[in-house]
Amino acid sequence: MxxxxxxxxxxxxxxxxxxxxxxxxxxxxxxxxxxxxxDRATVRRSLLTLSELGYADYDGKFFTLTPKILRLGHxxxxxxxxxxxxxxxxxxxxxxxxxxxxxxxxxxxxxxxVARASQRRVMSxxxxxxxxLPAYCASMGRVLLAALPETEARExxxxxxxxxxxxxxxxxxxxxxxxLRRVREQGYAVIDQELELGLCSIAVPLMNARGxxxxxxxxxxxxxxxxxxxxxxxxxxxxxETQAALRPLVQ
Amino acid sequence: MxxxxxxxxxxxxxxxxxxxxxxxxxxxxxxxxxxxxxDRATVRRSLLTLSELGYADYDGKFFTLTPKILRLGHxxxxxxxxxxxxxxxxxxxxxxxxxxxxxxxxxxxxxxxVARASQRRVMSxxxxxxxxLPAYCASMGRVLLAALPETEARExxxxxxxxxxxxxxxxxxxxxxxxLRRVREQGYAVIDQELELGLCSIAVPLMNARGxxxxxxxxxxxxxxxxxxxxxxxxxxxxxETQAALRPLVQ
DNA sequence: CCCATCTTGTGCGATATATGAACAAATGTC
DNA sequence: GACATTTGTTCATATATCGCACAAGATGGG
Numbered sequence: 001m002x003x004x005x006x007x008x009x010x011x012x013x014x015x016x017x018x019x020x021x022x023x024x025x026x027x028x029x030x031x032x033x034x035x036x037x038x039d040r041a042t043v044r045r046s047l048l049t050l051s052e053l054g055y056a057d058y059d060g061k062f063f064t065l066t067p068k069i070l071r072l073g074h075x076x077x078x079x080x081x082x083x084x085x086x087x088x089x090x091x092x093x094x095x096x097x098x099x100x101x102x103x104x105x106x107x108x109x110x111x112x113x114v115a116r117a118s119q120r121r122v123m124s125x126x127x128x129x130x131x132x133l134p135a136y137c138a139s140m141g142r143v144l145l146a147a148l149p150e151t152e153a154r155e156x157x158x159x160x161x162x163x164x165x166x167x168x169x170x171x172x173x174x175x176x177x178x179x180l181r182r183v184r185e186q187g188y189a190v191i192d193q194e195l196e197l198g199l200c201s202i203a204v205p206l207m208n209a210r211g212x213x214x215x216x217x218x219x220x221x222x223x224x225x226x227x228x229x230x231x232x233x234x235x236x237x238x239x240x241e242t243q244a245a246l247r248p249l250v251q
Numbered sequence: 252m253x254x255x256x257x258x259x260x261x262x263x264x265x266x267x268x269x270x271x272x273x274x275x276x277x278x279x280x281x282x283x284x285x286x287x288x289x290d291r292a293t294v295r296r297s298l299l300t301l302s303e304l305g306y307a308d309y310d311g312k313f314f315t316l317t318p319k320i321l322r323l324g325h326x327x328x329x330x331x332x333x334x335x336x337x338x339x340x341x342x343x344x345x346x347x348x349x350x351x352x353x354x355x356x357x358x359x360x361x362x363x364x365v366a367r368a369s370q371r372r373v374m375s376x377x378x379x380x381x382x383x384l385p386a387y388c389a390s391m392g393r394v395l396l397a398a399l400p401e402t403e404a405r406e407x408x409x410x411x412x413x414x415x416x417x418x419x420x421x422x423x424x425x426x427x428x429x430x431l432r433r434v435r436e437q438g439y440a441v442i443d444q445e446l447e448l449g450l451c452s453i454a455v456p457l458m459n460a461r462g463x464x465x466x467x468x469x470x471x472x473x474x475x476x477x478x479x480x481x482x483x484x485x486x487x488x489x490x491x492e493t494q495a496a497l498r499p500l501v502q
Numbered sequence: 503c504c505c506a507t508c509t510t511g512t513g514c515g516a517t518a519t520a521t522g523a524a525c526a527a528a529t530g531t532c
Numbered sequence: 533g534a535c536a537t538t539t540g541t542t543c544a545t546a547t548a549t550c551g552c553a554c555a556a557g558a559t560g561g562g
Contacts, residue, residue, distance in 0.1 A: 004296075004512095004548075004549075005295070005296050005299045005300075005511095006296070006299065006300050006303060007260045007263075007264060007296050007297055007300045007548095007549075008260075008519095008520085008548080008549090009258045009259075009260035009261050009518095009519065009520085009548090009549080010260050010261050010263070010264035010297055010300050011300055011303075011304055012258075012261070012520095013258060013260075013261035013264065013265075014264075014304065014306070014323065017323050017326050018322055018323065018326055019326075020326040020327070020330045021325075021326055021329050021330055022329040022330065024330065025330035025331065025332075026330075028539075028540090029539075029540065029541095030538070030539050030540080039520075039521065039522075040539080040540075040541090041520075041521070041522080041540095041541080041542090042519090042520060042521080044256070044540075044541080045255075045256050045257070045258050045519080045520085046258055046261055048256045048257065049256075049257050049258045049261050049262055050261075052257060052262075053262055053265065054358075054359070055265070061539095061540095064330070065326060065327040065330055065331075066327075066358060067327065067356050067358045067363040067365065068358050068359075068363075069323060069324060069326065069327040070324045070327055070328070070363055070365075070380065070381035071269055071324075071381065071383075072265065072268050072269065072320060072323040072324055073320060073321045073322075073323055073324025073325065073381055074272075074324065074379075074380075074381030074382065074383075075268050075269055075270075075271040075272055075316060075320065076271070076316040076317075076318065076320045076321055077321070077379055077380075077381060078272050078273040078377070078379075078381075078382075079271045079272055079273060079275065079276035079277075079315070079316060080276065080316075081276075083379060084377040084379065087369060087379065088369060088370075091345075091368065091369055091370060094342075095346060105318050107305075107317060107318045107319050108305070108319075112318040112319075112321055114318065114321075115379075117342070117368065118338060118339060118342055119339075119342060128325075128328055128329075128334060128335065128338065128366075128380070129321065129325075129328075129379070129380055130321035130322065130324055130325030130328060130329075131325065131329075132322075132325075255518080255519075256541095258518095258519070258520095259518075259519090259549090259550090260518090260519080260548095260549065260550085263550095279509075279510090280509075280510065280511095281508075281509055281510075289551095290550070290551050290552080291509085291510075291511095291551095292511085292512085292550070292551060292552085293549085293550065293551070295510080295511080296549080296550090312509095312510095
């Protein structure tokens with residue numbers, strides 16, 4: 001790609017949108033400039049553009065995103081049949097298990113939630129479509145990494161900041177690779193409080209008719225409610241059932 | 252706003268993202284140019300920029316959006332406490348009613364779904380966070396329009412293409428204004444197959460502690476299952492309960 | 503197999519944007 | 533209430549992008 005095939009104004013604008021988040025629901029020009037590391041004048045123009053197009057509101061001091069911004073993500077969600085397809089199955093799965101059920105895909109070193117059915121809020125983190133978690137310490141992440149050729153999985157782990165979120169988090173690359181082998185063999189991954197204390201989860205791959213892994217499904221539960229060692233016994237049959245039902249339907 | 256405070260490259264890029272959708276999950280440069288009504292060279296640069304940033308994939312012919320694009324909508328969903336807050340209540344509501352439950356806000360002439368819990372898929376249209384429906388013929392739209400000063404509601408109806416989706420759709424502005432008065436008075440809106448034959452729904456406003464309407468909640472049901480005339484009897488108590496539970500929690 | 507048609511890639515002049523400094527306004531501090 | 537800081541805005545100019553026109557390549561009938 002040539003230098004001139006890159007629209008930096010566009011790239012800068014996208015960076016500005018991403019500056020908004022849970023901790024920063026409203027931003028001043030200076031704040032957005034600090035977060036994005038762009039010039040204040042540049043950020044101002046991007047924000048005014050967003051505001052002019054109705055993607056943001058401006059009260060003279062703070063900018064906030066409007067629901068119109070959801071059109072952008074919606075372009076993906078509606079263009080990809082997967083989220084709509086799995087949603088009703090997740091709903092059923094979630095009701096039957098009495099726990100949250102989710103589906104996600106891999107994006108770089110992270111898993112991205114594309115659909116979710118929650119029974120109650122079990123985590124301090126709030127998950128919804130579009131939410132991201134590091135792949136190495138999430139059950140769906142393990143399943144998705146296990147589906148890759150080992151060299152690719154290694155490559156992703158190398159690019160990941162393997163930090164210990166809890167004392168139980170596995171952070172040694174070799175240990176993780178070994179774990180991925182186990183996951184590949186047994187067909188599911190169990191996470192015991194590696195992401196957050198008190199939370200464990202179990203995931204299976206979602207395959208299409210040709211056997212390609214296109215996503216992962218999981219059930220998350222509070223550790224106080226279900227011990228990690230019981231996860232497979234209690235929820236694996238339900239997950240396998242959903243996996244089998246979806247297999248002929250995806251892609 | 253001055254002319255030079257607008258970054259047209261950014262605006263054009265956003266338009267390109269929105270070109271993707273249910274009917275157009277994969278686009279060539281020429282297709283995207285036709286949809287957006289932009290010059291091919293411009294669209295090409297935008298698409299290559301998206302691809303370079305990881306928001307899109309390019310196989311040399313087709314561009315597709317990647318899950319990374321969800322970061323943009325996620326910036327709104329996580330920045331706005333509402334979706335996360337109402338989700339567990341919708342889940343409960345959906346289970347109790349045995350029907351789909353949703354929350355939405357108004358964006359121009361449309362309602363935008365910000366959270367949803369579905370029991371099964373009842374509509375030909377697939378709804379999910381970010382989905383949009385015309386406000387005039389949706390139950391949540393009626394509730395949200397009814398919450399506006401009448402002049403504003405009129406203004407929005409004037410900008411709306413009031414088309415008859417079914418023989419039951421109300422399309423006369425005066426009749427709609429009259430209906431909004433009724434909705435305001437009774438505190439809920441019922442839609443009987445005005446959007447799609449076979450689908451009816453009931454919605455209530457979601458107010459904050461100060462009594463401002465911040466969103467709408469609804470339950471949708473197949474007409475074959477529940478007649479529109481029974482909706483209020485069957486589901487209004489559940490909706491009112493949820494409305495009351497959420498009232499002290501929002502904003 | 504060839505021609506008509508559609509698509510993609512590229513060079514260039516005209517036009518629009520980014521930059522950083524300077525200034526004005528607002529905010530916070532003592 | 534005055535000073536110090538931060539923030540928002542403007543401006544001139546260097547730089548980058550836009551859209552057009554054209555070339556090259558791909559596609560699809562007949």
